[in-house]
Amino acid sequence: xxxxxxxxxxxxxxxxxxxxxxxxxxxxxxxxxxxxxxxxxxxxxxxxxxxxxxxxxxxxxxxxxxxxxxxxxxxxxxxxxxxxxxxxxxxxxxxxxxxxxxxxxxxxxxxxxxxxxxxxxxxxxxxxxxxxxxxxxxxxxxxxxxxxxxxxxxxxxxxxxxxxxxxxxxxxxxxxxxxxxxxxxxxxxxxxxxxxxxxxxxxxxxxxxxxxxxxxxxxxxxxxxxxxxxxxxxxxxxxxxxxxxxxxxxxxxxxxxxxxxxxxxxxxxxxxxxxxxxxxxxxxxxxxxxxxxxxxxxxxxxxxxxxxxxxxxxxxxxxxxxxxxxxxxxxxxxxxxxxxxxxxxxxxxxxxxxxxxxxxxxxxxxxxxxxxxxxxxxxxxxxxxxxxxxxxxxxxxxxxxxxxxxxxxxxxxxxxxxxxxxxxxxxxxxxxxxxxxxxxxxxxxxxxxxxxxxxxxxxxxxxxxxxxxxxxxxxxxxxxxxxxxxxxxxxxxxxxxxxxxxxxxxxxxxxxxxxxxxxxxxxxxxxxxxxxxxxxxxxxxxxxxxxxxxxxxxxxxxxxxxxxxxxxxxxxxxxx
Amino acid sequence: xxxxxxxxxxxxxxxxxxxxxxxxxxxxxxxxxxxxxxxxxxxxxxxxxxxxxxxxxxxxxxxxxxxxxxxxxxxxxxxxxxxxxxxxxxxxxxxxxxxxxxxxxxxxxxxxxxxxxxxxxxxxxxxxxxxxxxxxxxxxxxxxxxxxxxxxxxxxxxxxxxxxxxxxxxxxxxxxxxxxxxxxxxxxxxx
Ligand SMILES: Cc1ncc(C[n+]2csc(CCOP(=O)(O)OP(=O)(O)O)c2C)c(N)n1
Ligand code: SF4
Ligand code: SF4
Numbered sequence: 231x232x233x234x235x236x237x238x239x240x241x242x243x244x245x246x247x248x249x250x251x252x253x254x255x256x257x258x259x260x261x262x263x264x265x266x267x268x269x270x271x272x273x274x275x276x277x278x279x280x281x282x283x284x285x286x287x288x289x290x291x292x293x294x295x296x297x298x299x300x301x302x303x304x305x306x307x308x309x310x311x312x313x314x315x316x317x318x319x320x321x322x323x324x325x326x327x328x329x330x331x332x333x334x335x336x337x338x339x340x341x342x343x344x345x346x347x348x349x350x351x352x353x354x355x356x357x358x359x360x361x362x363x364x365x366x367x368x369x370x371x372x373x374x375x376x377x378x379x380x381x382x383x384x385x386x387x388x389x390x391x392x393x394x395x396x397x398x399x400x401x402x403x404x405x406x407x408x409x410x411x412x413x414x415x416x417x418x419x420x421x422x423x424x425x426x427x428x429x430x431x432x433x434x435x436x437x438x439x440x441x442x443x444x445x446x447x448x449x450x451x452x453x454x455x456x457x458x459x460x461x462x463x464x465x466x467x468x469x470x471x472x473x474x475x476x477x478x479x480x481x482x483x484x485x486x487x488x489x490x491x492x493x494x495x496x497x498x499x500x501x502x503x504x505x506x507x508x509x510x511x512x513x514x515x516x517x518x519x520x521x522x523x524x525x526x527x528x529x530x531x532x533x534x535x536x537x538x539x540x541x542x543x544x545x546x547x548x549x550x551x552x553x554x555x556x557x558x559x560x561x562x563x564x565x566x567x568x569x570x571x572x573x574x575x576x577x578x579x580x581x582x583x584x585x586x587x588x589x590x591x592x593x594x595x596x597x598x599x600x601x602x603x604x605x606x607x608x609x610x611x612x613x614x615x616x617x618x619x620x621x622x623x624x625x626x627x628x629x630x631x632x633x634x635x636x637x638x639x640x641x642x643x644x645x646x647x648x649x650x651x652x653x654x655x656x657x658x659x660x661x662x663x664x665x666x667x668x669x670x671x672x673x674x675x676x677x678x679x680x681x682x683x684x685x686x687x688x689x690x691x692x693x694x695x696x697x698x699x700x701x702x703x704x705x706x707x708x709x710x711x712x713x714x715x716x717x718x719x720x721x722x723x724x725x726x727x728x729x730x731x732x733x734x735x736x737x738x739x740x741x742x743x744x745x746x747x748x749x750x751x752x753x754x755x756x757x758x759x760x761x762x763x764x765x766x767x768x769x770x771x772x773x774x775x776x777x778x779x780x781x782x783x784x785x786x787x788x789x790x791x792x793x794x795x796x797x798x799x800x801x802x803x804x805x806x
Numbered sequence: 807x808x809x810x811x812x813x814x815x816x817x818x819x820x821x822x823x824x825x826x827x828x829x830x831x832x833x834x835x836x837x838x839x840x841x842x843x844x845x846x847x848x849x850x851x852x853x854x855x856x857x858x859x860x861x862x863x864x865x866x867x868x869x870x871x872x873x874x875x876x877x878x879x880x881x882x883x884x885x886x887x888x889x890x891x892x893x894x895x896x897x898x899x900x901x902x903x904x905x906x907x908x909x910x911x912x913x914x915x916x917x918x919x920x921x922x923x924x925x926x927x928x929x930x931x932x933x934x935x936x937x938x939x940x941x942x943x944x945x946x947x948x949x950x951x952x953x954x955x956x957x958x959x960x961x962x963x964x965x966x967x968x969x970x971x972x973x974x975x976x977x978x979x980x981x982x983x984x985x986x987x988x989x990x991x992x993x994x995x996x997x
Contacts, residue, residue, distance in 0.1 A: 394844050
């Protein structure tokens with residue numbers, strides 16, 4: 231029966247049908263649901279690893295052991311896992327290994343817009359790219375075949391649109407391959423120079439074979455239209471925009487395998503038309519390849535650029551000169567940025583930081599929203615883990631005066647991912663830095679995944695929990711204390727004391743995320759309109775439940791979870 | 807059949823996922839090729855949330871661009887105004903009259919435009935504005951305003967009622983089913 235499935239759910243279905251046995255991933259929008267959906271199949275062992283490097287190494291281990299394996303991540307996650315990737319290319323696999331990397335064209339929820347195809351090219355690992363949910367499932371199954379036939383991990387590149395769009399998929403049964411035999415083979419799996427040299431030769435030969443495969447693979451498809459005025463070469467989500475905008479006006483070469491790319495197939499296709507447009511999101515990788523193989527009648531990036539998503543309207547306008555009319559109000563429509571939830575435990579802590587005017591080395595998670603008005607507490611946000619390491623560098627550069635005015639903030643999941651090593655650096659290389667771990671007992675930003683500090687695993691079963699206090703002490707930080715971010719005075723005092731101290735310290739701001747099911751909320755608070763003087767002190771917290779109506783504060787009882795920080799903030803006692 | 811495009815818009819947490827799931831279910835049961843596109847992540851923390859639903863003989867692009875939507879279903883007035891440019895000439899704009907202040911309005915950096923309902927009516931679109939929140943509360947919970955609005959949409963279109971009922975049964979947990987069916991009927995009657 232056909233069902234509507236999210237690209238990510240169809241991907242997971244592909245893992246199931248292909249007989250994948252082992253899944254290890256780290257969450258990251260838009261890749262997360264692949265692993266969450268895979269975990270719903272009892273036949274698949276699935277886990278959240280502390281970061282992408284660990285996930286990929288675990289998946290490679292499972293593959294070497296003889297089980298079909300998978301790891302998934304977002305585009306920036308592949309940077310973290312790049313080290314194992316580039317050498318897994320040399321070792322190859324035993325049972326098939328598939329890697330999902332989800333790019334985020336348009337940066338719907340990311341800190342950069344990098345194009346993961348660069349990693350596939352540089353590591354010489356084949357990369358497939360589906361255009362809808364049906365292809366997600368089919369390509370994953372084919373990826374396992376390619377992986378085993380060519381002795382290589384295979385990357386399947388997703389994008390926000392493909393991952394988070396639903397289209398119909400036909401679910402089939404699982405094929406259960408037996409565990410492959412494991413035999414010791416150091417020439418293949420021990421990558422020291424002598425052995426790696428022969429494997430590099432193998433990798434180059436494999437690439438040639440993969441190019442030959444790409445020439446005739448069903449992954450790459452030519453769709454000829456008799457009415458075509460020009461040709462288009464495209465991939466991924468862009469294929470859908472091309473078909474919608476151009477219909478029969480163009481013949482299309484759809485590349486489902488984006489690394490390595492075919493040569494003759496492209497040359498022959500391009501020779502049929504005077505003009506060929508390459509329509510690809512982000513980098514001009516297909517276009518450059520065309521020029522490298524002597525196909526010069528192509529145009530792409532000079533028309534479509536390198537930034538954000540392409541869509542059918544852009545294609546219709548640029549290539550056909552057709553523009554749709556639309557209506558809009560002359561009114562200024564205020565935008566609606568995301569905000570921390572009412573009762574978010576991060577809010578109280580950020581309010582204190584903002585009040586104390588400290589420089590905040592920030593990180594990535596729900597708490598990045600502390601950078602927005604009215605809190606505007608964050609100075610920098612780079613990549614996961616950078617808060618702690620960058621603070622150390624900042625303080626070494628500016629000396630002891632800076633050490634008393636700066637902090638790093640980092641979430642529990644991010645601390646486990648790559649923050650710990652930065653703290654080791656602070657202890658080892660001795661900067662008097664203050665690190666605040668925002669421990670909300672969950673990976674909030676990506677939709678509430680468990681992590682090594684929460685005491686539960688991906689399936690929701692009890693698991694070992696890292697004790698953050700003991701971990702920080704073991705690293706060599708002597709001043710470690712815990713505060714409750716619902717108590718502003720306590721937080722403010724702790725921050726002041728730790729900034730004043732002459733050694734490194736860690737403050738753990740501990741309170742579970744307000745959206746977690748087990749969290750019990752207090753009854754909502756109310757503003758006594760007779761007492762409220764309209765001073766707007768409570769507004770400085772940026773709680774979405776509080777607004778000003780007719781000069782007085784009002785609390786929306788449907789949103790308020792009774793965290794009480796506005797009550798503490800109201801010196802008049804108008805909030806009850 | 808030419809592809810039809812419907813946009814469901816609202817504020818994070820208002821339940822647009824269920825609405826698009828219901829609609830997708832009905833359309834698939836009608837035998838259409840269907841694509842539903844959601845954006846997760848940042849948009850969930852109280853930001854604007856947009857879902858695209860497209861159907862026809864063969865749907866390619868999952869996204870809807872300006873001037874393409876046959877209908878916009880909005881859970882909030884400001885979001886309706888924000889998405890007005892996506893509507894086709896003569897398209898339907900169905901909106902709840904609920905107003906939720908975005909953070910720039912809360913902090914005083916911007917103002918919530920006055921009389922948006924009137925301005926939308928004057929914009930020359932086919933506007934249906936309903937108090938979905940009150941109707942949902944009448945059905946038993948404010949959370950069902952998404953289903954109320956789907957009821958309004960159902961009344962404007964001619965998909966068999968049976969398909970909607972099946973979709974509700976498939977997408978809503980049994981203990982909330984009666985309540986949601988009531989919300990759906992109230993929406994249908996409100997049109
Ligand atoms: C290398 C990398 N992997 C994954 C992500 C996606 N991501 C963004 S924030 C985040 C985790 C946030 O969790 P936590 O640190 O616990 O903070 P919270 O959101 O709960 O406040 C993840 C996984 C990323 N940005 N970079
Ligand atoms: S999901 Fe949790 S951690 Fe994230 S903003 Fe909401 S309350 Fe805060
Ligand atoms: S108690 Fe105050 S700050 Fe906390 S959620 Fe309610 S209104 Fe917001």
